[in-house]
Amino acid sequence: MMKGRMDKKTxxxxxxxxxxxLSLLLLLSCPALPLGAQxxxxxxxxxxxxxxxxxxxxxxxxTVWGWIDxxxxxxxxCVMTWAVHRKRTRTPIIxxxxxxxGYFGFFRGGCVCSIGSVQNVALxxxxxxxxxxxxxxLFFLLPLVFALFFGRVFCGGVCPFGALQDLVNVKNxxxxxPLAKALGVIPWIYLSFTLIYALTRSQFxxxxxxxxxxxxxxGGDFGLIVFGVALLILAVFTGRPFxxxxxxxxxxxxxxxxxxxxxxxxxxxxxxxxxxxxxSCPVDALRPPxxxxxxxxxxxxxxxxxxxxxxxxxxxxxxxxxxxxxxxxQMSLANxxxxxxxxxxxxxQHPDGTPTPEVEAFYAQGRTKEELQRSVDKVHSDxxxxxxxxxxxxxxxxxxxxxxxxxxxxxxxxxxxxxxxxACGRCFRYCPQNMAAAAKPVGSASVPSSTDTSSTPESPSxxx
Amino acid sequence: MKEKKDDNGNIGSxxxxxxxxxxxxxxxxxxxxxxxxxxxxxxxxxxKDEAHLYWQIDPSxxxxxxxxxxxxxxxxxxxxxxxxxxxxxxxxxxGGYYRTGAKVLDTASENMICPTGAIKxxxxxxxxxxxTIDEAxxxxxxxxxxxxxxxxxxSLFLQVKQELxxxxxxxxxxxxxxxxxxxxxxxxxxxxxxxKA
Numbered sequence: 001m002m003k004g005r006m007d008k009k010t011x012x013x014x015x016x017x018x019x020x021x022l023s024l025l026l027l028l029s030c031p032a033l034p035l036g037a038q039x040x041x042x043x044x045x046x047x048x049x050x051x052x053x054x055x056x057x058x059x060x061x062x063t064v065w066g067w068i069d070x071x072x073x074x075x076x077x078c079v080m081t082w083a084v085h086r087k088r089t090r091t092p093i094i095x096x097x098x099x100x101x102g103y104f105g106f107f108r109g110g111c112v113c114s115i116g117s118v119q120n121v122a123l124x125x126x127x128x129x130x131x132x133x134x135x136x137x138l139f140f141l142l143p144l145v146f147a148l149f150f151g152r153v154f155c156g157g158v159c160p161f162g163a164l165q166d167l168v169n170v171k172n173x174x175x176x177x178p179l180a181k182a183l184g185v186i187p188w189i190y191l192s193f194t195l196i197y198a199l200t201r202s203q204f205x206x207x208x209x210x211x212x213x214x215x216x217x218x219g220g221d222f223g224l225i226v227f228g229v230a231l232l233i234l235a236v237f238t239g240r241p242f243x244x245x246x247x248x249x250x251x252x253x254x255x256x257x258x259x260x261x262x263x264x265x266x267x268x269x270x271x272x273x274x275x276x277x278x279x280s281c282p283v284d285a286l287r288p289p290x291x292x293x294x295x296x297x298x299x300x301x302x303x304x305x306x307x308x309x310x311x312x313x314x315x316x317x318x319x320x321x322x323x324x325x326x327x328x329x330q331m332s333l334a335n336x337x338x339x340x341x342x343x344x345x346x347x348x349q350h351p352d353g354t355p356t357p358e359v360e361a362f363y364a365q366g367r368t369k370e371e372l373q374r375s376v377d378k379v380h381s382d383x384x385x386x387x388x389x390x391x392x393x394x395x396x397x398x399x400x401x402x403x404x405x406x407x408x409x410x411x412x413x414x415x416x417x418x419x420x421x422x423a424c425g426r427c428f429r430y431c432p433q434n435m436a437a438a439a440k441p442v443g444s445a446s447v448p449s450s451t452d453t454s455s456t457p458e459s460p461s462x463x464x
Numbered sequence: 465m466k467e468k469k470d471d472n473g474n475i476g477s478x479x480x481x482x483x484x485x486x487x488x489x490x491x492x493x494x495x496x497x498x499x500x501x502x503x504x505x506x507x508x509x510x511x512k513d514e515a516h517l518y519w520q521i522d523p524s525x526x527x528x529x530x531x532x533x534x535x536x537x538x539x540x541x542x543x544x545x546x547x548x549x550x551x552x553x554x555x556x557x558x559g560g561y562y563r564t565g566a567k568v569l570d571t572a573s574e575n576m577i578c579p580t581g582a583i584k585x586x587x588x589x590x591x592x593x594x595x596t597i598d599e600a601x602x603x604x605x606x607x608x609x610x611x612x613x614x615x616x617x618x619s620l621f622l623q624v625k626q627e628l629x630x631x632x633x634x635x636x637x638x639x640x641x642x643x644x645x646x647x648x649x650x651x652x653x654x655x656x657x658x659x660k661a
Contacts (some may be wrong), residue, residue: 039617041553048589052549053596059626059654063512109630116633121501124508131650132508133515141502148495204634213537217630220537256498259490336644357529361643364527 065108066135072103073114073139073158077146080153080423084264088434090425093156097163105160105216114139114159115249116206118191119198126199143249147256151264155243155250156423161212162243162250165235166424172282173238180284181401183245188397191248192324192390200382202335206248239282243422254419264416266427267434271413277427278414285420286427290411305406313399317392324391328383332376335383341376344369516648519635520656523621525645528606528613532622535637536604542628543604543637545582545597545620548659552619554592559615560608561585561595577608599625619658626654 076096083092104110112120117140124132143154155162175183194205207213211228214220234241243250266277278286324331332338340358347359348369355363362372416427428434509515521532521543532543557569561583566575573581582601586594597620604622612620624646638646 039551039553040615041555041617043550043552044554044592046589046592050588050592050594055546055549057546057623057626057655057657059518059651062517062631062651111631112633120633121505124505125501128508130508130648131510131514131516132505133512133517134509137502137505137509140505141498144498144502148491148498203639207632207634208639217537219539256494259487259494261491336639357527357531357642361525361527361529365525365643 062133066133069104069108069112070135070138070142072099073142076100076158077142077153080157081146081150084153084156084423084425085150085262088267088425088428089438090429093423093425094167096157097167100158100160100163101167103160105164105212110160110210110213110216111207112136112139113161114143114154115161115247116204116210118249118252119194119204119206122195122198123201127201143253144256147253147260149261151257151260151262151418151423152250152253152421153423155253156425159243160216161247162240162422164212164215165232165240165242166282166422168232168236169239169282171237172280172284174284175238177284178405180244181405185394185397185401186245187248187251189394190246191251192393194248196324196331196383196386196390197334199386200332200335200379202332202379211242239284239424240422244283244420250422257421258419260418263418264421264423266414266416266431267437269433269437272433273413274432275414276430276432280426280430282424282426283420283422285417285422287411287415287417289413289415290408309399309403309406313396313403316399317395320395320398321388321392324394325384325388328380328387331387332379332383335379337372337375337379341369341372344372510650513652514650516650517631518624518626518649518651518654519629519631519638519646520624520649520654521622522645522647522656523618523623523658525643526606526609526622527643527645528610528622529642530605530607531640531642532637533603533605535640537632537636538628538630541604541637542625542630543622544599544602544625544628545604545606545608546623546657547595547597548619548621548657549594550659551617552595553617554588554594555616556591556593558585558593558595558612560612560620564611564615577611579603579605579607583608595620621658623655623657 076099079092079096083089083096104113112135117136120130120132120136121140123130124137143158146153157163157166190205197203197205209224211224211231213228214225215228215232231242273289275288278288333342340362343356343358344362347353347355533541536542560577562569563575563577568575571585576583580601580603582598582603584596584598586596588594606622609620609622612618635646635648638648
């Protein structure tokens, strides 16, 4: 660098010497200019008074947009909380959904979203070189904190993905419970893989396979847009397929909302067991009353079942952990360094073939294969470590899902399963008790006749 | 995972009381978990001048493979060629303007490197020519950059134009960049200009 500057000064002082001599001088003495620029040709000595045009490169302030995004997020979360817990009507939820799709989706292009922020937070926890922006952390934390206090109000009408699916939903064809439970494991598997790939600094899977971003940006990967449109068509007939069976952040929110401080309830009044909420729910989150009367099985069989699961769950956990750990070499192929080592080894074995751009860049940067091998070994050991824990999480979730299929809980009335409820608010308009409360805010406990529900615009859905 | 317990393991004689207790334990555990993760991540939060918000190309690593043009999620890539005029030699026979082995040095498209005619040339004084980039036409293919680095001073180079970039959470070009030249950088490094180094 110093040499380069000195030469420029010399060049100016020499002034009128012809360009050829100057270029010879420069070529002899100065091979290095800033940032790898070569000076094969000297800087011209203009005589006509030519001025270098001043080019300016504007950097848009991401700070301002970041804070606007966080404010909109907070505002919509508060609106949703108010609509779900205090007002118990769907209209503000629809407005919030439309705003979210419009602002976070189409206007802001879907980045950064809370679902994807999981990866940034995970990366920040292990990579000391990564500097996490505060908005990303808030996008990760705010919905979780709201879920802890008020349930999944974020899913209801703040998340643009959920809102988009909710706005197109017309019918709710039911998926059988065991199938829904089995599909419900997918978000956890997705989450595990996401964490494994983010923690090993390989890829952001959620961003890579985001089905709706192409729709929001009106362009993108063809396959993913087809997938997104297919999900939306599915969402017309059954509620929110992405939220229920894919969304890894939804898995986290469902876990937190299961123990939320304030539960989502359809009405403050007594349930009349009219079933209307059950048929209105697009995500099948309403559990019918269950008496649990009469022993259906003998004591020994239930004890046997407890023993079976006490054995099965640890076995599944450890089994899946070691299974995923043993997959580390295959999984790590998606890492750039591992892929590069493969390409370099291949080109060494086939020296007469044309090297790929990756191999060219590898040699141009003066890296050695030993150094690359060391970094690949590190990646492999990372994959084994996080693969083990990711596998353990998957195994545990599968085990607990199996266990939950065998238990039945006593319920006197229709009840919302807080983990599955996405706070879309459809049941609010179907509950005759809630509608009566809305009509008469004094809070009379009189049971309205069922004809009150005929005023609702949508017809109760079918069941298959 | 403890929070799950209250959902599954409570069939008993006094279900409500035990369920309520387990639920409360679960709430505290979940709250503790959120606090712990949030707190740990909060220590990694940096101010606006340090947080990694922008994607940018390191010109010293770029090998002009041409993937910037095709990998970007936008219809026309946010990567554009920029020109460091203070590094440029203002040559008549420009390696980034004319195709190698061009028979006639005119603006016929078979003689030009740029496939979209985005490089504009203006006579300054004998024998110097000024070259500028019309960004509306540039697709970020890097063909001129390759020519300029091979035969000239390397004053043409690729940069992510920050006013065009959508700032995806993970840049798709960075995934496909063969030399790892695209990284996430802080605001003061949002442009890596050759004439300002």
